[in-house]
Amino acid sequence: xxxxxxxxxxxxxxxxxLVPCPxxxxxxxxxxxxxxxxxxxxxxxxxxxxxxxxxPKTHPHFCFLPIPDGLSQHDISTGDIAxxxxxxxxxxxxxxxxxxxQKQHEIACIIFDEHMYFCDxxxxxxxxxxxxxxxxxxxxxxxxxxxxxxIRQGCLPFQDSILHEMVPKLHPLRFKxxxxxxxxxxxxFTQVVSETYKIRNYSAVIWNTMDCLEHSCLSQIQQEYCPxxxxxxxxxxxTAQITTSTSYLKEDANxxxxxxxxxxxxxxxxxxxxxxxxxxxEVTEMAWGLANSEQPFLWVVTPGLVSxxxxxxxxxxxxxxxxxxxxxxxxxAPQKEVLAHEAVGGFWSHCGWNSTLESxxxxxxxxxxxxxxxxxxxxxxxxxxxxxxLELEKMERGEIERAVRRLILDNEGKEMRARAKHLxxxxxxxxxHSSLNELVNLIMSL
Ligand code: UDP
Numbered sequence: 001x002x003x004x005x006x007x008x009x010x011x012x013x014x015x016x017x018l019v020p021c022p023x024x025x026x027x028x029x030x031x032x033x034x035x036x037x038x039x040x041x042x043x044x045x046x047x048x049x050x051x052x053x054x055x056p057k058t059h060p061h062f063c064f065l066p067i068p069d070g071l072s073q074h075d076i077s078t079g080d081i082a083x084x085x086x087x088x089x090x091x092x093x094x095x096x097x098x099x100x101x102q103k104q105h106e107i108a109c110i111i112f113d114e115h116m117y118f119c120d121x122x123x124x125x126x127x128x129x130x131x132x133x134x135x136x137x138x139x140x141x142x143x144x145x146x147x148x149x150x151i152r153q154g155c156l157p158f159q160d161s162i163l164h165e166m167v168p169k170l171h172p173l174r175f176k177x178x179x180x181x182x183x184x185x186x187x188x189f190t191q192v193v194s195e196t197y198k199i200r201n202y203s204a205v206i207w208n209t210m211d212c213l214e215h216s217c218l219s220q221i222q223q224e225y226c227p228x229x230x231x232x233x234x235x236x237x238x239t240a241q242i243t244t245s246t247s248y249l250k251e252d253a254n255x256x257x258x259x260x261x262x263x264x265x266x267x268x269x270x271x272x273x274x275x276x277x278x279x280x281x282e283v284t285e286m287a288w289g290l291a292n293s294e295q296p297f298l299w300v301v302t303p304g305l306v307s308x309x310x311x312x313x314x315x316x317x318x319x320x321x322x323x324x325x326x327x328x329x330x331x332x333a334p335q336k337e338v339l340a341h342e343a344v345g346g347f348w349s350h351c352g353w354n355s356t357l358e359s360x361x362x363x364x365x366x367x368x369x370x371x372x373x374x375x376x377x378x379x380x381x382x383x384x385x386x387x388x389x390l391e392l393e394k395m396e397r398g399e400i401e402r403a404v405r406r407l408i409l410d411n412e413g414k415e416m417r418a419r420a421k422h423l424x425x426x427x428x429x430x431x432x433h434s435s436l437n438e439l440v441n442l443i444m445s446l
Pocket of ligand 1: 025247271274275276300331332334352
């Protein structure tokens, strides 16, 4: 794609610096975006923190620019994501500005994860164009705005009596679906969300969603919140088609040969993503429910899924000894390949936005068990708006057994699978391709 006869001025406009937020669910879409833009003739530099830094070997066609983040072991060990993101923004601005200044004349644009807002300040200082990448759903954007207003009005924590009521103007969300802060101290959350939503220097927003999926939320955001163009170009993983892993953990491909031996639509794939953690009692209920469902399962048990346990030693011994070939455990799966496998009949998911998009893109119906934050919003949309999943209310063995059977064996599950396949077709034929062309033209014009 690269035109060697370009003038130096034209070549200069093709260097992009991309800055992901250092969590799995954010780094994946940013690396996918980098791959897409690289195949459109841009050269890509990934600016990254020391914390959770990506592996340059998996992307030999990108340059990597480490940004000292100054995070202490104490900061990281808090596990408080809002605090960590806020600290990164405080600590990285100066060093990033110094790093970018050295290459300023080569850079066409800085594309930053919405949470890495220090990049936008640096771009403004250096008079460089910038674009924000949003990696959550458009519905989550509106829900987080509502949460900020409710915090300011002193409405949190919600009273139990309103949890099942609908939130005004946010159909189909109930109060219990709102992405409220995890910590009792709301300040880091309020600060990160308010800073993230400020319109500063950036000329456009790239969104890992699709207009055909979230048309009304995107229109509302464009009208009420966002004076710059929005480019919904998702699902990024489908357009990027990256063959190497973008994961921090090593993917265990052995589960694919196990899936090869299972019959069509029979397996329930279980993964709660990269950050969620649950208690010992809940994981035991999961084991009982899966055992009693008598369906084959592939279960991603990440190190630390249950605090203090490295892997499946947290599961009851009778369960591990007795499961035989009906179950397969991995620490980390090649998830996109798993979801594309014909043996997978359902995905029991925490409903992170990437997992949700990956499931929808393969037409796989879901059991939704959100743990916190935007996962609740996505779970509600999956089960109530798009009707391609059912929500698990409690981590209780009987309910889990019934949910697995309903999804894999019952007519209700077959209908959801048919809707999921229909949604897959809609999404793959959606308007993201033309949005991507418009985005590329905009970047070229900056
Ligand atoms: N993922 C994976 N293997 C696993 C579990 C997850 O590759 O065993 C990937 C998954 O494909 C997705 C990302 O990790 O791209 C998780 O992002 P998501 O937004 O779903 O959840 P988060 O981890 O941010 O909570």
